[in-house]
Amino acid sequence: MSTVAERLAGVRQRVEQAARRARRDPATITLVAVSKKHPAEAIREAYAAGQRDFGENYAQELAEKRTELGDLKELRWHFIGALQSNKAKVLVPGTVLVHAIDRASVAEALARRATAAGLTCDALLEVNVGAEASKAGVSIAGVPELLTQCAAWPGLRVTGLMCIPPAVEDPEQVRPFFRRLRTLRDDLQPRFPLLTQLSMGMTHDFEIAIEEGATYIRVGTAIFGAREPARE
Numbered sequence: 001m002s003t004v005a006e007r008l009a010g011v012r013q014r015v016e017q018a019a020r021r022a023r024r025d026p027a028t029i030t031l032v033a034v035s036k037k038h039p040a041e042a043i044r045e046a047y048a049a050g051q052r053d054f055g056e057n058y059a060q061e062l063a064e065k066r067t068e069l070g071d072l073k074e075l076r077w078h079f080i081g082a083l084q085s086n087k088a089k090v091l092v093p094g095t096v097l098v099h100a101i102d103r104a105s106v107a108e109a110l111a112r113r114a115t116a117a118g119l120t121c122d123a124l125l126e127v128n129v130g131a132e133a134s135k136a137g138v139s140i141a142g143v144p145e146l147l148t149q150c151a152a153w154p155g156l157r158v159t160g161l162m163c164i165p166p167a168v169e170d171p172e173q174v175r176p177f178f179r180r181l182r183t184l185r186d187d188l189q190p191r192f193p194l195l196t197q198l199s200m201g202m203t204h205d206f207e208i209a210i211e212e213g214a215t216y217i218r219v220g221t222a223i224f225g226a227r228e229p230a231r232e
């Protein structure tokens with residue numbers, strides 16, 4: 001059995017290799033260690049090995065771990081799950097980036113909460129790149145309208161796009177979806193200059209995501225090991 005620190009080192013090495021292949025500076029890629037369903041101790045282990053960005057899917061779980069790990073002063077929390085409007089107050093303040101806004105009501109709740117706290121909340125829009133009925137995310141066609149709505153609210157800064165592509169056996173098959181997210185960002189950037197970030201790539205496919213321009217990759221299993229399937 002390898003340790004969290006060893007697995008983390010392996011992931012970092014793969015990130016660097018993928019960046020090199022793509023002629024990218026590895027420093028432009030933030031590894032978000034997805035710690036959902038793993039205990040606070042595992043997060044401490046990763047933190048001790050130099051990891052600073054952590055991702056959680058459930059607002060309550062994030063809040064509990066944030067309290068428990070409050071002594072880790074440099075730790076940055078990312079919220080990568082589906083967000084309900086009534087959870088905005090759990091996330092702001094105390095979250096560096098909300099990755100998966102998929103509707104105006106959630107964006108507005110975050111914006112209101114941030115404004116009330118005298119803060120700006122950074123967020124990404126989740127795009128349903130595979131047009132899957134089972135998946136969250138705004139449709140590709142709906143992105144400009146949602147961006148326009150978000151731009152009207154002080155307190156919220158949408159800095160990029162996020163996706164979870166369709167599940168496939170061969171990671172090569174997700175490449176077109178990652179590429180689509182990147183071209184969408186590139187096409188929208190003249191109108192929305194804040195739009196610079198791409199959150200894409202997980203354990204299965206993060207190297208391909210890096211080759212296609214990911215600036216955040218969200219990796220859980222490769223760092224922390226398998227989660228209990230029953231609690232997924």
Ligand SMILES: *Cc1c(COP(=O)(O)O)cnc(C)c1O
Nearest residue numbers: 034080202203204218219220221
């Ligand atoms: C769980 C999760 C991840 C990490 O998945 P792994 O396959 O364990 O790397 C990344 N992004 C989101 C949105 C997730 O829910």
